[in-house]
Amino acid sequence: MPETLLDIKNLKIEATVYPPGEDPHDITIVEGVSVGLEGGKVLGLIGESGAGKSTIGLSAMAYGRGGVRITGGEVTLNGRDILKLGPKGLRGLRGREVTYVAQSAAASFNPAKRLMEQVIEATLKHGLCGRSEAEARAVKLFRKLGLPNPETIGNRYPHQVSGGQLQRVMTAMALCPEPSLVIFDEPTTALDVTTQIDVLAAIKEAIRDTGVAALYITHDLAVVAQVSDHILVLRNGNKVEYGPVKQIIEDPHEDYTRALVSVRSIDHEEKKPAEPVLRVDNVTARYKGTNFDVLSNVSVDVAPGQTLAIVGESGSGKSTLARAITGLLPPSAGRITFAGRTLTPDLKTRSKDDLRELQMIYQMADVAMNPRQTVGTIIGRPLEFYFGLRGEEKHKRVQELLDQIEMGKGFIDRYPAELSGGQKQRVCIARALAAKPKLIICDEVTSALDPLVADGILKLLLELQAQEGVAYLFITHDLATVKAIADSIAVMYRGKVVRYGPKTQVLTPPFDDYTDLLLSSVPEMRLGWLEHVIETRKMESAGN
Amino acid sequence: MRRIPISALIGLFFTALFFLSAIFADFIAPYGMAEVVSNSIWDPMSRDHLLGTDALGRDMLSRMIYGGQTTIYIATLATILSFTLGSVLGFTAATLGGWIDQALSRLVDLVMSVPSLILALVVLSVMPVSTTILILVMGLLDSTRVFRLSRAVAVDITVMDYVEAARLRGEGTRWIVFREILPNALSPLVAELGLRFIFAVLFISTLSFLGLGVQPPLADWGGIVKENKEGLVYGIPAALVPAVAIAALAISVNLVADWVLNRTTSLKGGRGA
Numbered sequence: 001m002p003e004t005l006l007d008i009k010n011l012k013i014e015a016t017v018y019p020p021g022e023d024p025h026d027i028t029i030v031e032g033v034s035v036g037l038e039g040g041k042v043l044g045l046i047g048e049s050g051a052g053k054s055t056i057g058l059s060a061m062a063y064g065r066g067g068v069r070i071t072g073g074e075v076t077l078n079g080r081d082i083l084k085l086g087p088k089g090l091r092g093l094r095g096r097e098v099t100y101v102a103q104s105a106a107a108s109f110n111p112a113k114r115l116m117e118q119v120i121e122a123t124l125k126h127g128l129c130g131r132s133e134a135e136a137r138a139v140k141l142f143r144k145l146g147l148p149n150p151e152t153i154g155n156r157y158p159h160q161v162s163g164g165q166l167q168r169v170m171t172a173m174a175l176c177p178e179p180s181l182v183i184f185d186e187p188t189t190a191l192d193v194t195t196q197i198d199v200l201a202a203i204k205e206a207i208r209d210t211g212v213a214a215l216y217i218t219h220d221l222a223v224v225a226q227v228s229d230h231i232l233v234l235r236n237g238n239k240v241e242y243g244p245v246k247q248i249i250e251d252p253h254e255d256y257t258r259a260l261v262s263v264r265s266i267d268h269e270e271k272k273p274a275e276p277v278l279r280v281d282n283v284t285a286r287y288k289g290t291n292f293d294v295l296s297n298v299s300v301d302v303a304p305g306q307t308l309a310i311v312g313e314s315g316s317g318k319s320t321l322a323r324a325i326t327g328l329l330p331p332s333a334g335r336i337t338f339a340g341r342t343l344t345p346d347l348k349t350r351s352k353d354d355l356r357e358l359q360m361i362y363q364m365a366d367v368a369m370n371p372r373q374t375v376g377t378i379i380g381r382p383l384e385f386y387f388g389l390r391g392e393e394k395h396k397r398v399q400e401l402l403d404q405i406e407m408g409k410g411f412i413d414r415y416p417a418e419l420s421g422g423q424k425q426r427v428c429i430a431r432a433l434a435a436k437p438k439l440i441i442c443d444e445v446t447s448a449l450d451p452l453v454a455d456g457i458l459k460l461l462l463e464l465q466a467q468e469g470v471a472y473l474f475i476t477h478d479l480a481t482v483k484a485i486a487d488s489i490a491v492m493y494r495g496k497v498v499r500y501g502p503k504t505q506v507l508t509p510p511f512d513d514y515t516d517l518l519l520s521s522v523p524e525m526r527l528g529w530l531e532h533v534i535e536t537r538k539m540e541s542a543g544n
Numbered sequence: 545m546r547r548i549p550i551s552a553l554i555g556l557f558f559t560a561l562f563f564l565s566a567i568f569a570d571f572i573a574p575y576g577m578a579e580v581v582s583n584s585i586w587d588p589m590s591r592d593h594l595l596g597t598d599a600l601g602r603d604m605l606s607r608m609i610y611g612g613q614t615t616i617y618i619a620t621l622a623t624i625l626s627f628t629l630g631s632v633l634g635f636t637a638a639t640l641g642g643w644i645d646q647a648l649s650r651l652v653d654l655v656m657s658v659p660s661l662i663l664a665l666v667v668l669s670v671m672p673v674s675t676t677i678l679i680l681v682m683g684l685l686d687s688t689r690v691f692r693l694s695r696a697v698a699v700d701i702t703v704m705d706y707v708e709a710a711r712l713r714g715e716g717t718r719w720i721v722f723r724e725i726l727p728n729a730l731s732p733l734v735a736e737l738g739l740r741f742i743f744a745v746l747f748i749s750t751l752s753f754l755g756l757g758v759q760p761p762l763a764d765w766g767g768i769v770k771e772n773k774e775g776l777v778y779g780i781p782a783a784l785v786p787a788v789a790i791a792a793l794a795i796s797v798n799l800v801a802d803w804v805l806n807r808t809t810s811l812k813g814g815r816g817a
Contacts, residue, residue, distance in 0.1 A: 326712055347711065355714040368705040372727035385713060431709075 005078065005180060005213050006037040006060055012072030013055055013064065013237070029055055029068060030237040037230075039180065042207060042214045044228030044245070046221055046260070048450035049421070052237040057183045057217045061098040062090055078180060095122035099174035103186040105166040109158035116154030119173040128177055141172035144209060145202040164195035168202050175210055182207075183215045188223060192313035192477055193521040200226060201534050219450060221260050222523035225249050226530040233257050249525055259452060261525060268462065270503045271487045276301035277438050277471050278325070283334030285324045294320045295331070298497055300490045302439060305465060307472040309482040309503075311518065312492035318475045321492070322441045325473070326360060339438055356386045359432035363444035365424035369416040375402075375427055376412040382434040401430040404467075405460060422453035426460065433464065439471045446481060458485055479522045483507070491515050548803070555799025562793050566613040575603040577610040578761040586772075586780045598782055599771050608785060611763035616793075618679055618758070619744035625683030626740065630690025631733060635721040637691075638698035649695070652688045660685045661750065668756045678757060682747055686740060693736055697729040731805055738801025742794040749790060765790055 013030040045053040120134040142150035145168040188196040233240040323329040327347030362368035383389040405426040446454035489506040491499040582601040595604035637645040749766030751757030758764040765786035772782040
């Protein structure tokens with residue numbers, strides 16, 4: 001019988017909330033969660049945002065983030081209850097027996113210190129070994145994690161390496177003190193699919209070679225399936241299901257787990273090509289003060305009532321294309337024709353109708369709405385601005401739009417802070433719709449959302465397209481989304497369109513090397529997928 | 545409605561006291577502003593003269609009340625002027641950017657590079673010193689500070705997606721400044737308002753003390769210090785009375801400003817709690 005390394009029993013976690021206008025009170029975030037982990041194994045914690053997965057993960061180092069308190073239960077690590085340790089005991093535990101890899105490596109490194117200093121800091125602080133030995137350990141880990149120039153990469157500063165590399169350096173930092181448990185908190189969520197796969201492979205290999213146990217926290221079941229031995233599914237701070245990976249993926253017992261496994265079940269029939277409403281013709285653009293073309297000779301069409309998906313990794317120029325079309329970044333060459341009219345390059349010189357018929361929805365609904373305006377004002381403003389609606393008439397139309405986005409009465413007087421992530425994005429959709437546009441540019445609109453919520457948004461967008469006949473230019477890096485809603489696809493790589501055509505044609509082999517890499521990098525809910533891809537792919541991502 | 549904290553209550557009470565006595569000075573003051581009520585100077589505190597008399601034998605309490613009226617009146621109007629001008633120009637500069645931003649910002653740098661007291665002294669020594677001129681000079685000089693603050697705050701807000709969404713909609717500068725930026729920039733501005741008001745009180749007092757502010761026989765707190773400063777040599781505290789009044793006003797106004805700041809940041813949709 002293998003030894004139990006970590007044993008969480010009846011964990012209860014509470015926090016005090018301070019809602020505006022009410023007295024502060026305590027809420028329970030996690031209740032009655034018990035789970036065990038053997039040495040050298042990986043436990044995946046999965047759930048939507050607010051499920052308590054990070055909170056539970058951090059409890060393994062007896063830490064509560066942001067006023068969160070562990071109020072009940074036991075957390076036994078290496079045979080002792082770490083919740084009963086005093087500050088001194090915890091200092092000896094954290095960074096030595098248990099280490100942590102955060103989601104955003106870019107925000108977690110000190111930009112003023114070299115990587116090596118930071119990687120070996122905990123090891124030196126705990127007096128585990130001397131400086132030269134710690135550095136040797138770090139270099140060994142850099143090599144194991146597949147970082148380029150392992151001997152010298154430690155001399156660089158955080159901004160001198162890519163996001164994927166930084167995430168691997170952080171993994172090296174966590175492994176350097178040779179802990180018995182590492183907590184990975186969404187380590188690949190902020191990365192591109194093509195980069196994610198390299199980091200995943202590196203992490204998996206490092207875990208296997210060092211024999212460390214790990215808690216792997218993520219919201220992406222397909223990712224966790226690649227690295228874990230067991231999976232714990234969480235929802236609203238409660239345990240939903242726990243079991244070996246194979247059983248969770250292939251034979252989930254609970255409805256909620258089944259929904260997670262089968263997410264992205266939208267079927268979308270590709271529509272026939274038609275005379276385009278938007279024609280982007282040989283557009284080239286660069287940012288002021290640079291001599292590098294972010295877009296070079298991009299030509300794509302969008303047909304009325306259809307969806308063109310623009311796919312590519314970050315830095316490929318997808319969002320810049322949106323900025324060029326909307327006139328925020330006037331192109332240096334090329335022509336954009338919209339609804340039969342040629343659009344002027346600069347936003348300021350466009351007619352009100354051009355502005356009205358071309359709307360945009362943003363990735364972060366949080367910052368796309370003025371936090372000091374109510375939903376009624378946010379949706380009502382385009383009605384007032386473009387159609388001159390006022391008073392009762394405007395109110396009625398706002399309510400109609402709210403009904404259309406499946407949000408009932410009572411939302412009109414709310415502020416954005418009082419809405420959930422999915423509701424916020426719905427309000428942004430209603431705001432775009434209020435202008436009665438011919439084309440909506442959707443810039444990564446589902447990337448910041450949980451998979452089930454994102455699914456709801458995509459279904460809504462498709463329904464609205466059927467009702468209103470609006471065309472979408474859908475920018476995304478998520479190929480599952482593309483498959484679900486696109487009629488035609490343009491694949492972008494380093495500012496150029498490398499593959500463009502109707503959906504079925506783009507997604508049918510033979511592929512060019514980049515499209516192949518992109519398609520094969522989308523995590524699949526299948527055991528052994530990661531190994532298979534790493535073996536068979538032809539090129540590496542630009543970010544690596 | 546949340547309970548008002550005790551510090552804010554104290555602040556509100558004293559602020560209200562100062563402002564009310566300033567507004568109703570004519571009814572409250574026991575004697576006239578320039579009325580000589582005693583044959584001797586610097587009488588100690590007594591039942592007839594609660595704060596004693598000043599260097600000319602005038603009633604100190606009445607002088608203080610009328611002085612407060614002048615000081616608070618000038619400081620308030622100068623603050624309103626500096627905030628209106630400074631924040632509108634600051635927001636506009638941040639929203640429009642480009643050469644307008646450059647021109648305004650460099651102009652402000654230029655004005656700020658000269659110590660404002662010296663600048664005010666130069667201007668006031670060539671202009672006729674009247675209340676209006678005082679308010680204009682103080683308001684304009686102070687607006688440079690407000691401009692800097694509001695531009696800095698607004699620059700952060702103009703890059704938000706909701707401002708971009710408004711631009712894409714075709715909104716004019718006026719809507720963007722007053723409807724998108726202003727509500728989100730209010731909290732730091734309110735905090736600054738309390739401070740600036742007190743600086744204005746100090747500024748007008750300094751000017752009067754130097755003889756270039758409010759002209760006698762009109763009373764103001766800085767002037768009262770000036771008239772009575774010789775008394776300090778003989779151990780007569782008359783000059784300290786206005787100093788205490790300025791300190792009390794400064795603290796109470798800022799207690800109120802702190803409270804308003806706390807309330808506006810935790811408003812629905814406020815930035816952070």
